[in-house]
Amino acid sequence: MLKKIINILKVLWRGIKGFFPWYASLYKGHKWYTKTAVGIMSAIVALFLYLGMVDINFLWLFGKSPGFYEIMTPPKNAGSEVYSADSVLLGRYLKENRIPVRYNEISPSFWRALIDTEDERFYEHHGIDFEGIGGAVKDAVTHNGARGASTITQQLAKNLFQVRRGNSQGFFGHIPGLRLIVDKSKEWIIAIKLELIYSKDAILTMYANTVDFGNNAFGIKTAAKTYFNTTPDKLTPDQCALLVGMLKATSYYNPITRPENALKRRNQVLINMRDHNDLTAEACDSLMKKRIVLDVQQMDDDSGRAKYFRDAVAKFLKQQPELDGYDLYSSGLRIYTTIDTRLQKYAEQAVTKQMRVVQRAFEGNWYHEDPWRDEKGQVIPNFIEGIAQRLPVYKALQAKYPNQPDSVNYYMNKKHKVRLFDYEKGHITADMSSMDSIRYMVRFMHSAFVAIEPQTGAVKAWVGDIDYDTWNYDKVTAERQPGSTFKLFVYTEAIDQGLAPCDKRRDEYFSMQVEDDETHEMKTWAPTNANGYFTGDSIPLRSAFAQSINSIAARLGQEVGTSNIIKMAQKMGIKSPLKDKPALALGSSDVNLLELAGAYTTIANDGRHHDPILVTKVVDDQGNVLYEADDDDTQAVSHRTAFLMQQMLKAGLVEPGGTSQPLNSYITKDTDWGGKTGTSNNHSDAWYIGVSPNLVCGAWVGGEYRCIHFRYGKMGQGGRAALPIVGNFIKAVWKDKRFMKYHAKWQPDDDIDKSLYECQSYWSKPKRKLDTIYVDRSSEANKADEDLNDEDMNNDESAVEGEGNEPEPTSTRHHTGKSHSGRNNSSEADIPL
Numbered sequence: 001m002l003k004k005i006i007n008i009l010k011v012l013w014r015g016i017k018g019f020f021p022w023y024a025s026l027y028k029g030h031k032w033y034t035k036t037a038v039g040i041m042s043a044i045v046a047l048f049l050y051l052g053m054v055d056i057n058f059l060w061l062f063g064k065s066p067g068f069y070e071i072m073t074p075p076k077n078a079g080s081e082v083y084s085a086d087s088v089l090l091g092r093y094l095k096e097n098r099i100p101v102r103y104n105e106i107s108p109s110f111w112r113a114l115i116d117t118e119d120e121r122f123y124e125h126h127g128i129d130f131e132g133i134g135g136a137v138k139d140a141v142t143h144n145g146a147r148g149a150s151t152i153t154q155q156l157a158k159n160l161f162q163v164r165r166g167n168s169q170g171f172f173g174h175i176p177g178l179r180l181i182v183d184k185s186k187e188w189i190i191a192i193k194l195e196l197i198y199s200k201d202a203i204l205t206m207y208a209n210t211v212d213f214g215n216n217a218f219g220i221k222t223a224a225k226t227y228f229n230t231t232p233d234k235l236t237p238d239q240c241a242l243l244v245g246m247l248k249a250t251s252y253y254n255p256i257t258r259p260e261n262a263l264k265r266r267n268q269v270l271i272n273m274r275d276h277n278d279l280t281a282e283a284c285d286s287l288m289k290k291r292i293v294l295d296v297q298q299m300d301d302d303s304g305r306a307k308y309f310r311d312a313v314a315k316f317l318k319q320q321p322e323l324d325g326y327d328l329y330s331s332g333l334r335i336y337t338t339i340d341t342r343l344q345k346y347a348e349q350a351v352t353k354q355m356r357v358v359q360r361a362f363e364g365n366w367y368h369e370d371p372w373r374d375e376k377g378q379v380i381p382n383f384i385e386g387i388a389q390r391l392p393v394y395k396a397l398q399a400k401y402p403n404q405p406d407s408v409n410y411y412m413n414k415k416h417k418v419r420l421f422d423y424e425k426g427h428i429t430a431d432m433s434s435m436d437s438i439r440y441m442v443r444f445m446h447s448a449f450v451a452i453e454p455q456t457g458a459v460k461a462w463v464g465d466i467d468y469d470t471w472n473y474d475k476v477t478a479e480r481q482p483g484s485t486f487k488l489f490v491y492t493e494a495i496d497q498g499l500a501p502c503d504k505r506r507d508e509y510f511s512m513q514v515e516d517d518e519t520h521e522m523k524t525w526a527p528t529n530a531n532g533y534f535t536g537d538s539i540p541l542r543s544a545f546a547q548s549i550n551s552i553a554a555r556l557g558q559e560v561g562t563s564n565i566i567k568m569a570q571k572m573g574i575k576s577p578l579k580d581k582p583a584l585a586l587g588s589s590d591v592n593l594l595e596l597a598g599a600y601t602t603i604a605n606d607g608r609h610h611d612p613i614l615v616t617k618v619v620d621d622q623g624n625v626l627y628e629a630d631d632d633d634t635q636a637v638s639h640r641t642a643f644l645m646q647q648m649l650k651a652g653l654v655e656p657g658g659t660s661q662p663l664n665s666y667i668t669k670d671t672d673w674g675g676k677t678g679t680s681n682n683h684s685d686a687w688y689i690g691v692s693p694n695l696v697c698g699a700w701v702g703g704e705y706r707c708i709h710f711r712y713g714k715m716g717q718g719g720r721a722a723l724p725i726v727g728n729f730i731k732a733v734w735k736d737k738r739f740m741k742y743h744a745k746w747q748p749d750d751d752i753d754k755s756l757y758e759c760q761s762y763w764s765k766p767k768r769k770l771d772t773i774y775v776d777r778s779s780e781a782n783k784a785d786e787d788l789n790d791e792d793m794n795n796d797e798s799a800v801e802g803e804g805n806e807p808e809p810t811s812t813r814h815h816t817g818k819s820h821s822g823r824n825n826s827s828e829a830d831i832p833l
Contacts, residue, residue, distance in 0.1 A: 006312065065162050071193050074160050077218070078332030078621065082310055085458070085616075088341045091293070091304025093314055095329045097226075098218035100209040100621065101203045106220055106232040110240040111204060112278040117244050117269050119152040120276065123200060127191030133465055141353045150187070152207050157190035159210040163525045201467030208232075213243060227255065229295035235662060237279065239285045243267035255292050263292055307342050308464025313337060313614050321619065322627040332621040338458035338613050343451060343733060347461035350728035351699075352449050355466050356423050357724075358445050358701060361715045371443060371708050375682065380707055383437050388412060393434060421470040441470075442708060446499030448593050448700045449477035449725055450602050450612075454601035455694070456631065457610030459594075461729070475700060479576055479590035480685045483718065484659075485546045486587035488600065488689075491545050491553075491568040491648055493560045496568065496641045501542035501648050502759035505552045507535045512558075514582055525582055527554040543762040545648045546655035548677065549585055557585025559770045571636040573599040593687075597698030600676075600689045607642035608633045635768045643749050647757040649674025649691050656763035659719050663690060666727030668734050672745040677723060683716025688723040690730065693744040699725035 025753035026038045041692035079094025092099075113123045121129050129151045150158075194203060213223035215570065220232045223243055228235065235243070245265035246253045269286045273279035279287075304310070313335065317323055326333060362371070372383040384404075388394050394412060401407035413433045422428045422441060432440065444466070453459040512525035527550045534551055544552040558566060566578045574596070580591040594612055604607040611632040618627040637645075652660030652675050660675035667673045671692050678687035686701040701721040703709050710716030733739050 019046050040810050059602055064214065066190060066193075068193060068197070070161075071190065071197055072824070077210070077330045080143065080328050080331060080333035081336055082304075082313060082335045082337060084306075084337060084339045084341045085460070086340050086342065089304070090306050090339065090341070091310050093310075093328045093675050097216045097222050099221040100203075100219060100332060101221045101232055103205040106205075106208060106656070107235040107240055109237040110208070110220065110235055110244070112276075113237070113240045113244040113269050113273055114152070114204070116154070116272040116276040116278055118247065122152055122204075122832055125151060126193040127151060128188050144766035148317045151191065153191040153194050153203055154187045156203060156207040156210065157194060159212075160206070161190060187700060194610075207233075211247060212250060213246055215256065225297055227294055227296060229297045237273070237283070238266065238270065238290055240289070241273065242266040242292060243305070245269045256296060257292060259292055266292070267343050285480055304528050305341060305508065306462060307341050307468040308476065309337070309339055309459075309462035310343075310612070311464075311472070311474060312415065312462065312477065316334060316614055317627075319620065320627055326427065326620075326626065329661075333626070334619045334621075335615060335618075336617045338453075338456075338460060339613050340460045342736070343461040344463075346729050346736075347449050347463050348731040350725050350732065351449050351463045351466065352423075353728055354721075354725045355445065355701070358447075358715075359423060362445050362710060363443070365711050365715060366443075369705075373707055373711075381447050383707070384435060384442070387438050387442070388435060391438075409817065426467075442704055444704070444719075445703060446471065446475055446704055447722075447725065448478070449698065449729070450476055450594055450597050451595055451695060451729065452601050452612055452695045453694065454605035454696055457598070457601065457613040457633070458616075459612050460695070461697075471704075476594050477592045479592050480592050480700065480702060480706075481587055481589070481680035482596055483587040483680040483685060484553075484594060484686055485549075485676050485687045485689055485718070486569075486589075486591070487545065487548065487553045487585070487680030488603070488645070488649075488667065489565050489572065489574070489675060490557050490560070490585045490727075491636060492603070492641060492645050493565050493568040493573070494541070494556050495644045495648075496637055497560055497564075499541065501644055501651070502540050502756055504538040505544065505556060506538050507544070507549055507551050509534050510551065510555060512582060527551055527583075527586060530533050537762065537764065539762045540759050542651045542757065542759065543655050543657075545676075546651040546658035546660070548659050554585050556584065569599065571609070571634075572602040573611060573636075593698050593700045597689055597696055598688075600691050600698070601696045602636045603645045604691050605633070606633055607637040607641075608640050609636035631735065637748070640752060643746070643752060644757055646672075646674060646691075649676065652676060660688075660690075662719055662722070662723055663727055663730075666731045667725050668743070670732070670745075671743050673730075675723070675726070676704070677718035679717045679824075682706075682709050683712075686716055686721035688718045688726050690723075690726040692742065693746050694742045695733075697726045697729055699723070701725070722735040785819040 023042075027035050030038075036157065077096050078100050079092040079096070080093050081099070084090050088629040121128070121131065132151070198206070208220040210219060212218055213220075213226070215226055217223040217226040220243070223234045224230050224235055224239075227243070228239055230239075238284075241256060242262060242265075245262065245268065246255070248265065252258060253262045253265045270279060270284050270287050273285040274281055314328060317328055317335070322331075365371075370379050370383075372380045374380050394408065397408045397411055406625070413435050415431045415433050415436075417429055418432045418434075418437045420428050420430055420432070420437065421444065446465050447463070448465060449461065449463040450459060452459050462476055464476050465471045472832040482775045505829055507529070509526065511524050513522045514525045516523050529550050530548065539549065539552060541552070541556075543549075544762065562580050564586050566580060569578060576589070576590055576591045576595065578584060578591075581588065598612040599609075610631075613629050615627070616629045617625060619625050649660075650672060653664055653673060654661075659677040663673060663675055671691060673692050675688060675690045678689075679685065680687075680702075684706040688699050690697045700720040701718075714720065
């Protein structure tokens, strides 16, 4: 093999050595005209050889150029559009703000203005305008101004294939002077290929869809929307002239920032149209007198509606194998989702309305004190400093000032302009140090909300937090302790094992030895009740569930088995890992709001479970369906179990002491509603899940960090902080006649004996105690109490229904409502009304 290569090289070398004497002989002894002809032919051959070498990137000197296949399948670079269930554009995923359109969807005036200004011989050349090149050379030599020689096809080649960037640059591309020659050569080659493959109209269309109009507006459709809030087919001649005029220099002729320059350039384009008989003199004069009128509608990746939801959709789509090979940000997909913009609006309004109240209450609760506390109620040292050290600005300062902590601290505490969230103004700018801005921002309480259709799993509303521009982290999918909302799975498993709502269990003290996760030592775990005492009475499960009695739920968890509870939760849709520990029955294992609300839909849908659906269909730019949601569901629990649990959930609104009773002030009688509140350790998490036959709603309220929460239980409960969000949403939706389909009642089941679920209610008058620690609170805190719906104590729920992630030793209660172990076992009877 090596011998053959050597022989080939020898032949080539002999050919090269023989070529030059032969070529010289063409000139020797010949007439001048023969020499001239040989010179011209030599130049032409050399040019073709050069262009061939450029096209194949000979010896990697010229950089990569696209082949015919790449030109036949050019990159789209079009953002994907996200649509709601009610056919509203929610937003786009994009690298460049671009939406392609067809030739006949663009105003003819735009084509005339473009050709008259950018390439007047467009229909006469085949990619390269030699007459234009000659004119440009003459102007350069005579210094008579300057004109562009690039054709529309050449400009398209540059826009489509970025021949002047990245791996398109070879060795010669790094040599000044040669680089320009090589780049122009590539544009010529690609332009000729484009003309060979595409029609003139197709070239114009591709150009209009790829050209940059400034202000992150790529393509004519986005430009028409950005500058005039219209579509390309409705552009007027003067608007077309303005857009075409910008192509010469989008910054210098930007009508937003430099309207005078844009006006002059627009008028020049109108004159070009007149000179090419594409506009009458009268029309030209009239249009030139018009001032520029803009209707700016700028859109980027973060603009639009339901931003948290769109982030969740993007994350979901990236996990789908059907979309492998497609780039969400450049493939021009159309994504059809389950969200309803009208319901989304009601959800956002409900969250904002309640969180204003919650925030005012929180500020009144802590007043000027630091709210970041440990389980003993003590301020956590260096808490703010710990957050700061994880920020990019802190790491950048450390890199700039290594081993100089004083310099880092100086700049972290130096005041500067910062943008902050504010409920009244949306966002404010203040002079504040980075450290103070952290202290300001962590004091905000946060929220999340979802609404799901039980029969389809369709997510109809999704609110990830109080402000997307400030907090991108989506709380709908954040894992937190669910508190008593997890009792749904305890009671569902109990019913599934044969118990009934009217069966009784005793409310009494009990304890057991469990292993501590950290120390691995055995400790006594003894759950307490929200009211701080045990009645010793036998109570129907219906009443125990409605009143959220911890002792019965915990004992029931042991009776049916925590491993069975875990299996039940998983069948109903919980995917987060659950710890097989006694405290699981009280909600000690973290879950997220989406899966929790999705699990509740199983009961609403008569035991059939459908995973939450965000996307119904994805199609490409040719209309081909790439992905379609699966509409299958499974029978997670029996119809009997689901029916009896529906009665249990409804009991929360009608049973004396039911924690869901406040929901009655929001709902109408034409729909069955049930619900469950939940509050986790130290009031860190407040939950409420509202359940009806055709819609399930879930809300969460809490701090960004678990150590930031209400100081005492009343205001941090699920029934006080989260339930009103669900209630306000329901109230708005049920007033809207467009959503009558959600008005429904569960069908009675005559095969199930009513004596199993209709029985005498149980109620024990609460033993109320006054906690004198908080009698002299600020008037702001007292006002906050009133704002948070100051119902009677019989609707209160403990802030420790989750009873902690770890086993808890028994202890003697004292006046703060906390155990000596530091775990919060506060009773709301300790809170003054």
